[in-house]
Amino acid sequence: MKTTRKLAALVAALVVASVPLRATASDAAPGSATVFTRAYDTASKNVTLTFDADWWSPGNPDEVLRILRDNGITAAFSLTGRYVEKYPDQTRTLLAAGHKLINHSYDHPYFSGLSQSERWSELDQAEAAFNRLGFTSGGWFRAPYRDGYQDASVNRDLAARGYYVNFDWTFDTTGYEGASLDTILARVRQYTVPGATIVMHLSNDSTDTAALPSIISTLRGMGYGFTDPYHAVTQGLIGAKYAALGAQRSALGPPRSGEMAATAAGTSAVQWFDAGRIYWRNNLGAFEVHGAIGGKYFGLGSVTSFLGYPKTDETTTPDGKGRFNHFEGGSIYWSPNSGADLVYGAIRDKWSELGWERGFLGYPISDEVGVTGGRASQFQGGNVYWSAATAAHEVHGAILSRYLQLGGTSSSLGLPVGDEHDIDGGRASDFQHGTITWNATTGVVTVTNR
Structure with a gap:
């Protein structure tokens, strides 16, 4: 015998308490953004490659992506909102390849000198630009000019806006200044440490793109491998x-x-x-x-x-x-x-005894709730009731339909004291103050009070 969702839902009107x-x-949500100047793992010889982009020029994303792809490296790109608005095609190319997007503000101001509302406006405008192209930073931020990245008020304001990761860097190659290859590689050799995050720049004037193959080979020659930003912030x-x-x-x-x-x-x-x-x-x-x-x-x-x-x-x-x-x-x-839906305690034990979701009860369709005299959970195929005095028992099918019509646990019958069982010619369920029987031949349901 199967009860319908409509009949099972009738018991909802009888509940007097909910889950705890x-x-x-x-x-709780973090009260301050976590600053990552290096990966959590500072024991393994791995580094993370990242690229900043403002908006003055697009750089050469195709070449950067080719080099990263050929070397099996996933990087992070911290982009300003203005870069995304000015170079949407380059942005799509970068992020469609699976690299991590970081919010680098809208137009690259010094964050330590801004008010909370101004900081939030910078974040929101950049995020809106990302969203228009179908991307999100997912709450990752990098401070322009590295300004205020350790400032407590900046990190509180970031967290209050849902930015819990402040993805800083360990050292800059200085390619954005037009540094020579020798200078860049000297910095790589001097400043690389296990877990380092290396920042480069994506612009027409930066020498980082041309130096990237040599940076990668130099790091490998030093015994370093490459992790990605996703793994860098887990441990x-x-x-x-x-x-x-x-x-x-x-x-x-x-x-x-x-x-x-x-x-x-x-x-x-x-x-x-x-x-x-x-x-x-x-x-x-x-x-x-x-x-x-x-x-x-x-x-x-x-x-x-x-x-x-x-x-x-x-x-x-x-x-x-x-x-x-x-x-x-x-x-x-x-x-x-x-x-x-939530199921626990003695009701969960009874459901388990009856075969979990593969039994006639099927899946729960309500959390456990308080009812008159005890607790109850609704399932696709019936209800399970519990009290300290009666233990947990199921009621289902035509017997449950009649029981609910009478008022369920608030009726004169009280709570069930046993599961539905066979009797001559049909089935029955016993309650604290009576019995409901079902005749298999006629389908007649009979209530007997005592």
Whole structure:
């Protein structure tokens, strides 16, 4: 016997409480942008290549991209909004190749001398120019002239506008000054350290493009390899998880923040990405949460909620029709027909006993809610009710339809005290103060109070 969504939804009118309230404080948006002058990994001999562009000239993006492609290097390009507006074709060429875009302001002012509203206007105008071409910086910024990059007020204002990564640099080749190849390579040899971020410039006057093949070969001769900006801002087990998932090409997308403490205890961490987060706890490991399940989890308070930390990545359900994450305190399931819903405790245990989503109950279609005398969750094929006195039991089909018509848990029947079971000629469910039976031959449903 199958209940309909319409009948199952009738119970929604009876709820008197919802899931536990969101907690506060931890896993909140950063209050200040994280400044990266080098990669997190300063032990391995890897460097990150980056290019700045203002707007006075376009440079030679095609040649830069050819050299990077031939050497298997993913770089970052910090572009001003005016460059993007003036050279849209060059911008599309650069970013379509998979390199990281960084917001370099709209027209390259000194940031330390601007007010908060002026800083935000610079960010917003540049981002609007990126968006018109279908791109976004994803909350990454680089200070023009390297001015104020360590200024606390600048980094607070960046974070308040959603820019959590201040992607600075370790040294400049000075190609923008027209430096000779010998000068550029001397700086490479002098200033390169493990994890270094090297800045070059994309302009007609810069000698960096012509020097780029020699820069790359010199670095390799020094024993250095190349990482990319996406990996440069991840580390440890969170970084390893991100890499294993496919890094920026995964469902998470590019990093949105640096790594942060997830709680004040100091034994956990979290990193935000464009489409989700990765959490690590020392006794659990690192797991990702994203999409609709992530939206539900973050809305509840993530690690500060009763769910605690994730214990799995988002995973395809055994029936192949949905997705789930398990957490310390319960689970969130999603399917195209049901959305993302929370199930936990004794109700989750009963659902598990009945076969999870492959059982007759199917997927949850509500979070667990308070009802008269106890708790309840709605599923595609029925409801599960719980109280401390009665334990968890399911009600479904024609019996559930009649039960809801009578008022469900607020009716004279009270809560179910057993699952639906066979009787001579049909099926029955027992309640605290009565029984509902269903006749398999006639389809008649009978209510008996006691």
